[in-house]
Amino acid sequence: MDSIGKYVSQKISKTRWRPVSSASLQQPEMFATGSWDNEDNKVSLWTIGDHGVASMEDEFEGDTQLLCEIKHEGDVLDLQFLDADRLVTASSSGAVTIYRHHQNNQTLSVAHRWDRAHHYPCDNAPCTGVVCNSPEVVSVGEDGRIILFRADQTGVLRTIENADSSTIHAVTFLRTAEVLTVNSIGQLKLWDLRQQSNEPAQILALTGDRVPLHCVDRHPNQQHIVATGGQDGMLCIWDVRQGNIPFSLMEDHSAEMWEVHFHPSNPDHLFTCSEDGSLLHWETSSSSDTPSFLQSGRNTSIISRSAIAPAGGNQSIISVWLPGDSGKGHLETTHMLPCQTLSVNSLDVLGQCLVCGTDGEAVYVNRQVPV
């Protein structure tokens, strides 16, 4: 299942699928990209043609076409869809912008912009991450601030000043009013937005070398499981409830990992992309349905590990990502891109479709992701 590359004359920093309603079983058809390192950066919307034709050789039918684009001031450092018609971008000029896509004439326009949301006393500070939980938008930046906006209000709802003394690289919602941030000294910080204090509720970090963390994603069903990717390409899986060290560390990339995503509907699959030009598909699978301690010929250490019930009481669903079950299954990684390219900066996966953007000014779309 090869990915098709299309050269787009701009280095892509972010790609995101436009959300489709979960009720319909449609595959996504439109995605947005943001560019970086250009004199004129752009936010663009693309379609990938119809899926009508489904013959054998025509797996790749449907060329990626540009729908519309709009100029963006500064590099697009993060991009998220707020809903089906609006998207939010984080800019290297420190601004957070909401764009609206007008379906009738296929144009993009600026719905609202918070200029210099992130700033230093006399300079601009890049806004490095933005996450939405409509209508709330949370942004983080190099100035160490966490800012909470509402999409329909012009002002800022709340600012946590000096939330971090180093750069915050990424943010994600853990629960409705809880966010998780990762920073460049290798810490995960949990913030409860309902509380008024400017201190994090919890700090988690590796005990060894503090490697900067660049991306974070939460398991779609089990909210305590979080995956992070760091500067050395290491993928860490954390359990936020217990302990403040990661549960498993897996190293398969040789350079910074820029994005990590759990598959939204099939969370046994994880996707990561990295500066070394590879996009990996991580798949955990159970070798069989019976628990290992009931199987013959297994060695005792595995039995003892899987016999320990996770702290926190009765868990009927034991996640395959936590090592208590590593005796049961195994982890497979496959490269999704046909050959080595320049850095893959971003990826997004929805249903059976995967899109990623590279520094080689190409966008790759794969419509037959095996999940």
Next chain:
Amino acid sequence: MEEVDVEPTITFIPGINSKEKHIGFVWGPGDILVYETSHKAAGKQSVGPSCPDVQVVRKDEDIYSPILRKLFNESHHIFVGLQNIRDDLPSKNKKPQFVRISKNYRSVIRACMEELQQIAVSTRDPALAAQYGNQVSILLAVELIWNLCEVLFIDAAPAGSLLLHLLDWVRLHKAEVDEKAQDVLRCESPTRHQFFWDVVISFVLQGRMEEARSMLAKQAVLQPAAQTTFKRMDSLLQKMPIYNPSSTQTLTEFEVKWRQWHEECDASLQDNSFASNPHLETICKILLGDDDTLLEHKELLSTWYHYVVTRLLYTHPTVKPIDLHYYAQMCMDRFLDSQSPPEPLDSILLAAFEFDIHQVIKDCSIALNNWWFVAHLTDLLHHCKLLQSHNLHFGSNLREFLLLEYASGLFTHHSLWQLAVDYFDHCQGFGRVYLELLIERVPLDTERKALKVLRICENRQMNEQVRSICKIMAKRALRNNRLGSALSWTIRAKDAAFATLISERFLQDYCSRGTFSDLDLIDNLGPAMLLSDRLTFLGKYREFHRLYGEKRFTEAAKLLLSLMTAKIAPQSFWMTLLIDALPLLEQKEVIFSVDQTHELMFCLEELTSGKAPPNPDRPMQEEDLETTKIELLRLALARNLAMAIVKEGTVEA
């Protein structure tokens, strides 16, 4: 110095009147900065308003074209793939690979050309359309030259197949014939179309016998009276032997057959079989390779290289590569009128026919304003081991020179500099030096870009550059009071001196405010603490405060003492540490043991012995404060010592 081949072009700088004022300039890596000086040109008294702008003059506009950018990116991909082909395979297996790579390059050029063509047609601005049209014609010429180089140099076909390849080459670049044919066939009575015979003759000129025959068949149907003549022509066309390289037939056998066919054509002409139909007679003369007839159809041939190939097809189909240039020169002279000088394209193609690779490269370098074409072509030829056989004073370094020039040009682009890195990697001589000098000049606006640049440097062990970039980012962070960021950059560069600087900042902050800022950072330093002594001290000092806060006094006391005795704390800070020890000394229960108290006293003595005697000029308050502190400490230490001795001397009952 070499003489200039062409007249230099003059570019006028808007806003600067060069007749009145002198222009100052400065070279950049790919462009020139131009500004107006205050020197007046000779003889001018009054001058017009001065121009306050500094202008950038760029030679190479192409790298800023969005469509041509795709060319650069895709060819970079192919280039990297080419470099990674293993050298230990025998060259016999590698030729098809190289041919495939050459075709890849060409298809990239074609894709770009098509896209430019589409945009040129759809754009409404005439100036822009003209510019696109220009780029399309340049790409057309580039692809033509590349294709010929592929046929002659890379594929290096022997006699027999050589002509077949050349025929393909011509057919590929003369696609107008197919369009005309389509027009003719689409109309109601194709045979009466004005271009009907033109199309047939064009097909024959390109050696496309099948198509010519099918067109003639249409005509034959309408003229039953002339059946025999048409049949005769049809048979001649059908019987023309085509060399088949994979068959068992040798070249000599083919030649014999061909000669027989040629004589048959001649016989048909001599016995006036085609006298009734002048068109058919023309075709027969073409089949015989008659020069005059061929030259009569100049507009159909439209280019001299088409003429060369056609003439060879019908006179010497088994031409050998080394004889090619003789025919090429002769045909070019005959086809073009001698008055106008040869176009650059013509001389390049002629040089190619003469197998003079260096001349081709040299002419292309002059004619084109971008190093892209010559750099990639030379690199491919180098891999085919074709450049080594030529002796030139900068022989095998020609490839490197061109690649370096191309990559340096790319580096001036705000975005394409990342591609240039790979090109520098594959220049053994000076690539690394160029990269070291250029990578430091990439502007670093965001941390993410700095991280990418750092990764490039680290992968190539460019430690100097790593340190320098990290220092720039750390300094910037410090200026904006982002101590945590500054520290993370310092750790990456393993820069102890800067780590000391940052710790000093923290300690200054503490001294002035009484509390620590950025506790989340200091509390979680981890192994990074060991980077610098000052940093270690900072971490340990903070730990002391934490222990004190948790009321673990004995441990806090031990830590405090070790900070001074192990010389981790700077002497300037010792006073503060001793003052911090005061509350511990004043506690009801004894915390410091006898030995520890002795050490504290020793530290105090060390501190005070170095102090200058009281100076009458110094303000009294400071003196008083210092002396008070010392007196307090001495008192507390003495008391503690007393209590400690008593405690340790007491025997438990």
